[in-house]
Amino acid sequence: MKQFKTILSWSLTATTVFLATLVSAQENMVTLRSITKDFEATGALVSSDADFYVLRTIIGEMNVPRDEVECIGEACPTASTDVLLSSADGSSFSGELLGYDGTNYILKTTIGVLTIRSEFVQCEGAGCPAETQMAQANTAIILRSGDGTFFEGELQEYDGTNYILKTSVGVLTIRGEFVKCEGEACPDTGPVVARFNIASPRNEGEAFIGDALARFTEEKSLNLTRSIGGTGNTQYLIGDNSGALVADITVVAANDRASIEDLFSNGAAFALTREAFSPQAVADVTNMAVTDVNEFLDARPIALDAIVAHVNTANRVDSISITQMGDILSGRITNWAEIGGDDQPITLHTMNTDSNLAQMIDRDILSPRGLQVGANAMVHDTLDDLGKAIAADKSAFTMAYRSGNYDTKITSTRNVCNMFSSANSFSLQTGEYPLTSTWNLYTLKNREIPDIAVALADYLVSDQGQAAAETVGLVSLAIDQQPMSAQGERLLSAMLAEGLNSKGINAYRNYLAEVSTATRLSTTLRFLTGSSTLDARALADLRRISKLVRSGELDRDSLMVIGFSDAVGNFGGNVNLSRNRAGVVKGLLLQENVGRLEASDILAFGFGPVAPVGCNSSIEGRSLNRRVEVWIRGANQERLR
Amino acid sequence: MRIIKSFAVLVFGLWAPLAIAQDVPKIAFVYISPAADPIGWTHEHEKGRQAVQEFFGNRVETAFFENTPEGMDGLETLRQIANDGYDMVFTTSFGYMQPSIQLAYEFPDITIEQATGYVRTDNMSTFNIRFYEGRVSQGIIAGQMTKTNKVGYIAAFPIPEVIRGINAAFLAARSVNPDIEFEIVWLNSWYNPPAEEAAARQLIANGADILMQHTDTAEPMKVAEELGVFAFGQSSNMVAYGPSAQLSATADHWGPYYIARVQAFLDGTWESTDTWGGLDSGMVEISPFSERIPMRIQDQANDAITRIRSGRLHPFTGPIRKQDGTGWLAAGETASDSDLLTMGFFVEGITGIIPR
Numbered sequence: 001m002k003q004f005k006t007i008l009s010w011s012l013t014a015t016t017v018f019l020a021t022l023v024s025a026q027e028n029m030v031t032l033r034s035i036t037k038d039f040e041a042t043g044a045l046v047s048s049d050a051d052f053y054v055l056r057t058i059i060g061e062m063n064v065p066r067d068e069v070e071c072i073g074e075a076c077p078t079a080s081t082d083v084l085l086s087s088a089d090g091s092s093f094s095g096e097l098l099g100y101d102g103t104n105y106i107l108k109t110t111i112g113v114l115t116i117r118s119e120f121v122q123c124e125g126a127g128c129p130a131e132t133q134m135a136q137a138n139t140a141i142i143l144r145s146g147d148g149t150f151f152e153g154e155l156q157e158y159d160g161t162n163y164i165l166k167t168s169v170g171v172l173t174i175r176g177e178f179v180k181c182e183g184e185a186c187p188d189t190g191p192v193v194a195r196f197n198i199a200s201p202r203n204e205g206e207a208f209i210g211d212a213l214a215r216f217t218e219e220k221s222l223n224l225t226r227s228i229g230g231t232g233n234t235q236y237l238i239g240d241n242s243g244a245l246v247a248d249i250t251v252v253a254a255n256d257r258a259s260i261e262d263l264f265s266n267g268a269a270f271a272l273t274r275e276a277f278s279p280q281a282v283a284d285v286t287n288m289a290v291t292d293v294n295e296f297l298d299a300r301p302i303a304l305d306a307i308v309a310h311v312n313t314a315n316r317v318d319s320i321s322i323t324q325m326g327d328i329l330s331g332r333i334t335n336w337a338e339i340g341g342d343d344q345p346i347t348l349h350t351m352n353t354d355s356n357l358a359q360m361i362d363r364d365i366l367s368p369r370g371l372q373v374g375a376n377a378m379v380h381d382t383l384d385d386l387g388k389a390i391a392a393d394k395s396a397f398t399m400a401y402r403s404g405n406y407d408t409k410i411t412s413t414r415n416v417c418n419m420f421s422s423a424n425s426f427s428l429q430t431g432e433y434p435l436t437s438t439w440n441l442y443t444l445k446n447r448e449i450p451d452i453a454v455a456l457a458d459y460l461v462s463d464q465g466q467a468a469a470e471t472v473g474l475v476s477l478a479i480d481q482q483p484m485s486a487q488g489e490r491l492l493s494a495m496l497a498e499g500l501n502s503k504g505i506n507a508y509r510n511y512l513a514e515v516s517t518a519t520r521l522s523t524t525l526r527f528l529t530g531s532s533t534l535d536a537r538a539l540a541d542l543r544r545i546s547k548l549v550r551s552g553e554l555d556r557d558s559l560m561v562i563g564f565s566d567a568v569g570n571f572g573g574n575v576n577l578s579r580n581r582a583g584v585v586k587g588l589l590l591q592e593n594v595g596r597l598e599a600s601d602i603l604a605f606g607f608g609p610v611a612p613v614g615c616n617s618s619i620e621g622r623s624l625n626r627r628v629e630v631w632i633r634g635a636n637q638e639r640l641r
Numbered sequence: 642m643r644i645i646k647s648f649a650v651l652v653f654g655l656w657a658p659l660a661i662a663q664d665v666p667k668i669a670f671v672y673i674s675p676a677a678d679p680i681g682w683t684h685e686h687e688k689g690r691q692a693v694q695e696f697f698g699n700r701v702e703t704a705f706f707e708n709t710p711e712g713m714d715g716l717e718t719l720r721q722i723a724n725d726g727y728d729m730v731f732t733t734s735f736g737y738m739q740p741s742i743q744l745a746y747e748f749p750d751i752t753i754e755q756a757t758g759y760v761r762t763d764n765m766s767t768f769n770i771r772f773y774e775g776r777v778s779q780g781i782i783a784g785q786m787t788k789t790n791k792v793g794y795i796a797a798f799p800i801p802e803v804i805r806g807i808n809a810a811f812l813a814a815r816s817v818n819p820d821i822e823f824e825i826v827w828l829n830s831w832y833n834p835p836a837e838e839a840a841a842r843q844l845i846a847n848g849a850d851i852l853m854q855h856t857d858t859a860e861p862m863k864v865a866e867e868l869g870v871f872a873f874g875q876s877s878n879m880v881a882y883g884p885s886a887q888l889s890a891t892a893d894h895w896g897p898y899y900i901a902r903v904q905a906f907l908d909g910t911w912e913s914t915d916t917w918g919g920l921d922s923g924m925v926e927i928s929p930f931s932e933r934i935p936m937r938i939q940d941q942a943n944d945a946i947t948r949i950r951s952g953r954l955h956p957f958t959g960p961i962r963k964q965d966g967t968g969w970l971a972a973g974e975t976a977s978d979s980d981l982l983t984m985g986f987f988v989e990g991i992t993g994i995i996p997r
Contacts (some may be wrong), residue, residue, distance in 0.1 A: 111743060112762050117760075119979050121759075223993065226826045227829065228826065228836050237996055238994075239993075243994060
């Protein structure tokens with residue numbers, strides 16, 4: 001009734017009241033709004049008690065129940081029992097705390113009275129119960145320095161380097177190394193956690209790092225836990241035995257280009273790539289002029305892979321030449337019968353053009369012949385899809401990585417000069433399989449990365465890390481050995497090679513005589529173009545050979561270093577050149593192994609342009625042929641007469 | 642009489658409709674995924690609804706609202722339910738906590754049962770299961786059935802509920818096998834079939850011959866079956882997916898709770914309560930043990946279950962140290978509910994790390 005009368009009286013002098021309200025109400029204007037938004041009123045807040053707001057508006061005074069609305073505006077009363085309860089799941093509840101019984105908070109909010117289980121929330125605000133406030137940081141600390149000076153106050157922040165301390169003489173920034181902290185609020189200045197990313201190829205790359213990390217942590221008695229995030233990247237948490245975190249590593253899967261970009265933009269501590277980066281590729285990424293990748297990057301070979309032809313396991317075809325690969329990819333060969341198989345059209349499958357794989361195929365097989373992938377190819381976006389497609393289709397063909405763990409058959413191949421090669425791990429290690437690529441580990445020069453990242457990178461390159469590479473289907477760089485008897489296919493190819501004249505045949509016979517009772521090491525050393533300096537892979541291989549020597553395994557053997565050349569130039573000159581190259585390797589080995597190797601322990605030979613492993617008609621082939629092979633012959637073995 | 646509302650009628654003319662009384666109470670069940678899911682979280686809630694319908698027959702009318710978005714996106718559906726005259730609604734996920742609070746406010750006459758949340762009102766109750774009690778029998782069996790001494794644990798989020806389960810399983814396994822180790826993988830998701838499958842394969846490749854999971858699909862069980870190792874079902878009995886692999890399962894069993902709450906509503910005795918039911922409440926069921934488990938071990942596990950059910954055994958009974966070596970429970974001391982709800986550490990012996 002009171003309301004109604006008030007309304008009537010106000011309505012008679014509405015205009016006056018309105019103006020008066022406007023003028024006088026600046027200071028205590030508030031808006032009261034119900035949460036369901038079906039009521040809102042703005043006016044002067046006349047008064048309030050525990051149950052009601054009294055609001056004066058243009059149409060009169062009204063009593064508004066407090067628990068129905070929220071009050072917006074500076075003049076709104078703040079209850080001294082207002083609190084904010086916030087939870088780790090992101091929820092928060094604010095309002096007036098009506099009660100706390102040790103188990104639940106009873107909170108009056110704009111959406112009703114809520115009973116909130118206390119363990120799930122933290123309480124902030126003047127209204128928080130005493131017990132919960134004590135659980136909050138008592139920020140009082142003392143920072144004492146060695147000379148007796150001390151600072152007492154409230155700890156605002158510790159950033160790992162400085163304490164920010166609020167004292168009676170103001171806020172001080174105090175360098176952490178000079179003081180010792182006393183008090184409950186002192187931060188844990190334990191070891192800093194190393195957090196970094198590793199950029200890596202998908203699938204085999206991620207698996208390689210995962211496997212290597214498991215071995216690495218096992219060796220160092222650390223614990224490894226994986227956490228898979230929404231992005232699909234895997235996070236590896238390394239901890240010590242007390243559960244304390246030591247390192248937090250995220251493996252970011254991407255193609256080579258993105259990985260190198262990540263490295264340059266400081267996202268990644270180091271990057272694994274499917275092949276070595278050319279100066280042009282680095283220039284593209286960095287927009288800088290790059291002549292030598294080593295100006296910016298340290299590169300270390302860490303594994304081998306190859307591009308091979310995958311066909312269905314039911315397919316009769318066992319061998320597809322490099323030329324035929326290009327022809328199938330470009331659609332010039334369309335039926336299996338054209339290459340010795342059944343009369344079935346070939347279904348061609350490829351990866352999308354953004355992928356490393358497609359780019360390598362284009363560069364190594366198609367572009368040299370001016371070819372392009374045929375329009376009728378089925379394009380896939382993931383290597384898994386590609387592999388499944390071949391396994392499911394009897395007429396399917398694709399070129400993909402040898403390391404792909406698919407239910408398919410990998411064919412052997414022949415190069416343009418008819419050299420036969422199956423993609424077994426030894427032929428990748430010697431470089432004789434034509435489409436071999438070397439995985440590299442890159443770090444940015446002059447950038448500091450955490451010690452554990454350095455240790456991990458070293459581990460990946462080491463023989464233990466190499467075991468991880470083997471486990472995931474890559475070929476390791478650790479030295480493998482192959483007896484003469486297992487080298488039939490290669491020696492046959494060499495014998496059948498074009499251009500073998502009588503001088504060559506004699507040299508070839510000498511070669512075979514020397515190695516007939518020997519075992520070949522996978523390390524096949526090659527030189528930088530036009531020089532007698534070994535390339536990076538060869539230098540790493542030399543270190544591996546030296547390690548083998550130091551292990552004592554070769555104590556009763558002779559080492560044989562056998563040089564070869566390409567077929568450009570005259571025969572005699574090439575024999576000398578190849579012998580010199582062998583001599584260079586011998587010299588380096590003796591230098592590296594003083595006291596363990598005598599000159600008489602290493603036999604050096606040069607056979608010139610015989611036993612080619614690549615086609616002398618191409619630049620790549622010629623550089624493959626310019627090599628030094630390393631064999632070991634038992635003490636009581638001799639060359640065949 | 643609420644003054645504000647009558648005033649609003651005079652001035653603004655807007656009004657929120659009141660619930661219309663029905664003769665037969667209508668009860669709604671809100672699900673995050675399809676009711677037809679063959680196993681898993683929603684499937685078990687749906688079984689609860691069916692139990693209610695069967696028990697009360699034509700005294701109630703139940704309906705489900707599947708694939709309802711979580712968070713405030715689900716409020717629209719909840720309001721619809723209220724506007725359609727439902728008297729009671731079960732919101733079966735933590736993600737419905739916020740919209741349920743809102744619903745409770747907007748529709749004070751509706752009765753809400755909110756699963757796994759921690760906020761109640763006069764017209765909203767909360768309920769949850771002590772899943773960690775089920776892990777004890779898993780640990781006792783796993784500890785003795787393993788040949789490699791390695792359990793692979795597929796975890797979801799690093800939150801107390803999941804950490805409780807890992808700790809309980811580990812303590813029980815260690816109690817029968819001091820050499821047992823757990824390898825834990827965090828998937829940061831409750832439901833991710835390809836990641837669960839990949840994690841299962843990886844754990845087995847790393848030497849685990851028993852899998853435990855706190856995720857919602859049968860993928861780990863299928864992998865265990867394929868690769869010839871053992872596994873425990875989660876939320877539902879997964880023996881159909883792992884006829885040889887499943888040793889047992891910890892199944893959610895909502896029927897008895899749902900029936901009790903509906904009964905209270907019908908009787909007019911319903912009050913806002915918070916229920917955290919363990920083995921004693923019947924809300925968690927242990928699926929039948931595999932025949933491949935020797936009887937001696939089955940007896941041991943059953944004994945533990947009986948003793949937990951009767952309150953004679955608490956899964957967290959000291960002496961227990963934390964992973965970092967500091968003390969937690971003294972000999973004979975048991976963990977309080979408060980300890981359990983805030984559990985953010987592993988117990989001593991677990992080598993995994995909790996991401997923060």
